[in-house]
Amino acid sequence: MTEMSAKTRKAIQTQAENLSKKVEHFTKAEIECLIQHFNSLLADQVSRGKAAHGLDRGRFRGILQNVFGLTNAMMMDGVFRCFDKDGDGTVTVEEWIRGHAVFLRGTLDERMKYCFQVYDLNDDKYISKEEIFHMLKQSFIKQPTEEDPDEGLKEVVEITMKTMDHDHDSLLSFEDFKKSVQAENLLLEAFGTCLPDPMHIKKFEQLVFQEQHEQ
């Protein structure tokens, strides 16, 4: 960790004070840690010649991949979309902390909302069969012997739709999604991994929050 002036330190504390009123699940101290961590990430980015007030998409994806073990490009784009609330192409410190509140400590309700948002590619509040198909396209090893290589995947999409689409309109609304996930928690990340697994969370929390203790 780089040396910090008393001034920066003070600024971080105020920032943390403000954010802790807006964001749930974290203590003020934890927010301070997250801010510091964010700043160090940002500093890396700046040192490579890009001055910015937030993390850009590329940098963000790199973190998701290296720190949280997410691999699917489409999912990472979705996660970025969710973090970047104002849609300006960068994730600011506030967006970062808000995102992490769900990412690390979200309740089932919050995580459901988050996942639904990731999966709703065109942001029309519905997940369509086409979107599901699109998200799962890479998930299936195509059998070259099959006449229609996508047949298997289509079938899986159909079956999944049948179990999740409770109002039978061939679209997954948030209500449909919620009902399905409450019945079977495994369906939370139905169409792609977009949350870190417990091991990565543990590692990340150790990394970020223990820095605090060391100081």
Place this chain on the structure above:
Amino acid sequence: MPAVGFHGNLLTADNYHLVKILQKQLLKYGGAMGLTLTRAAQWTTSSSGTAKLESTPLNESLLKEILDFVEKIGSKSSQEAEHVFEEPLQWNTTLVASHFKKGYNTRGSTVKSNEKDSEGNPLLQLSPPSLYVRNFSQLSKLLHVAKDRKLQEVQACLEENRDPMVNILGWNFISKLDRTRSPPEVPIDASEKDVKVKLFIMLQDIDKKILNKLVAEISEQVQFNPTVVTKEVELLKKCCTEGEERLLKSLRYTSDFEFSNGCRAPLWRQALGEICYLVIEPCDGEILNITCSSAGVFLNAGFQQEGDESHYERKSDFYEDLASLLKSRSPHFAESINKQVFDGEERGRAQKSEKQQENIVHQWERLQRALYGRKKCDTCQRWRNLGVLTICGPAEEEKARKSSVEKKRPGARSRMKAELSASYSPGHLSSQRTKTSAGAVVEEQFSESSSETEEEEEQPERRSETNPDLPSEYWQIQKLVKYLKAADQTVTVLVLCAMMELDLTKETCQLAIQDLGGLEVLLNLLDTNDIRCKIGSLKILTKISQNVHLRQTIVHMRGLQRMVNNLDSPVKELQALAAETIANVANDRRARRTVRHHGGIRKLVKLLDCFNDSTDLRANMEKDLEVARCGASALWSCSKSSKNKEAIRKAGGIPLLGRLLRSPQENILIPVVGTLQECASQESYRVAIQTEGMIEDLVKNLRRDNDELQMLCASAIFKCAEDKRTRDLVRSYKGLQPLVSLLAKADNKQLLAAATGAIWKCSFSMKNVAIFQESKALQTLIGLLTDQPEDVLVNVVGALGQFAQKPANKTAICNGGGIKALINLLNGTNQVYYVGSHCSSCLNSLLY
């Protein structure tokens, strides 16, 4: 159709059957007009199979009778003889014009009688080869003309006029008579009606006479002969096995001596047609004394006094065979024999050793078919076709397997009994585990004592023949398994979720998953790093591992190792699911060993430790408790093996179980107490249960309103109360009274056995006996001396023996009808030895 006919001396089933039918018909003949000449004629023709009458002695005598009748009626020349038939009897004759002389008008080859009816038609007319006859008088004359060809003519006449009554009296008349059973109100003149009725009665009379005579003749030839009886007795003897599928308790001849003709009855009784006497003890009801005679099977008066002729007396109806007599006397027999026909088929698919059983059933059917011409019940085939046969609950499988195990080792049963009395281990009552305590103990016995090869032999072979009518789930599963193999983790989870939507409790689904390679994929998923895939896989595995075949396959596929590996995952849900699946799989005894060999016991015991982080959130606490519950369930299953009991103790399981015993939640208490009572067969556990203060908690849980929990607690006390201090502790925690109140739940036999066992052991202390008496336990126990399963009886008798140590109780037992019940138990031929020995020691303490 082959012409069976009445081949005189040949004893055929058909004949025998027909005689019975005839007898019955004759019996109700009285006013009911059940039989007519028509029928008699039909009967003979149909039995010959063709329109021709066979030339057999019986048919001949039938024809002779008819001939006699016709000749007589003709010679009387009464009104009846002159009555003109509604329709002429017509047949192809061998007679020619030259035979007819006086009273006939011959022109060329045609002949007409001189006698004519009111309209001028001749009463007899021959236009070769056809002959028409219109009254009995003419018929009689014709027979006179035919001389030595009489019989052929009568035969031809009957063959070609299958319904002579209709010809003679007219359809209208017959149908009216049949319907109203009273003289018909037909618009014909009275005298004619009178004649018709008279004729009808006459015909019926002769009909009856002929039939009676025929029956007598047939009966002489067709007998219920010794070979038939011997065969049936032998078959029935095979059904007097031990175990649940027995049909009868015992069956024996009254005499071992067999005469050269196969009969066992004394010669003077053989003269009366009696073959042998049997004493059969059905499973329900009293002993049956049966006489097998040539006329059939019936109950006799029993053989109390030698030389008393009255016991030969018939006390029941005749039955056509032993089986039908038994069916009518013993509902158990009737029910079981039907069931066995089905069960035998069903089990045959899984059990090599069941083949024998199946053979018996088949032999049985064959014999029955051969003897009595019965139709084989074809339900089995139909069930098979419907594909229902493959759907059979795990419980039944287990039962079937168990019974095969028992059968294999005749000596095992007694050993098992001995073990049972000492360490009664009630099974799990929850729906997933239906195994009974007996099964558990048997399994344990073998797991510790039998070699690998024997175990291999016992593996039931599941028929994997494909059923043409596979249920739709099969194809669905086939597709899902295919996708499972081609998917990444995301789609894998989706496919697993789709699989969970199926009814995985159905055996068709379970077996389909195994047969289509799904089980292998599911187990492989446990080796991956993806938590969601593992959870999904285990969610399916917990359900399908309720099937005994799948458990074995899982063990074969090294599935247990992978589950054990997941027991120390940081993800609680995963731990819990893995433990829960192990709990199912470890009902298989080799699985128990595998769990131990891979360090599973230690890991499972660790799961019980949910008291570490007291600062944990409430939600986490719930998760921890769920993990502990699953861990305890797995340990319960594993603890059926004595080496595992030891391993649990070494891993420090006892104090953890003791802590969980204070949990308020029944769903945790059940596996915990289950494990404890299972392990209480070991001295070290009994000591620990006493010294670590668990008796108090066990007593406390006796009072909970949960049958299974009460049963397990009582069973634990049963096993521990051999120790005096434990007995005293039970008393000081006021546990005796609740034990007595459990006796009220007499319908739950497992609970009753555990409660009576605990009372028995506790009553070794006289102070306890005094408290039991205050709760009126003595009277209740005496009441339990009848109609109870053996494991209850042993305990009750044992307890009474203890109670009887007090002189006051002796009289109470005597006055309460205890002596009589005890002596009845001693007399019961079926009681196992140790019930008897308990009885005698109990009586001893009563008497001295």
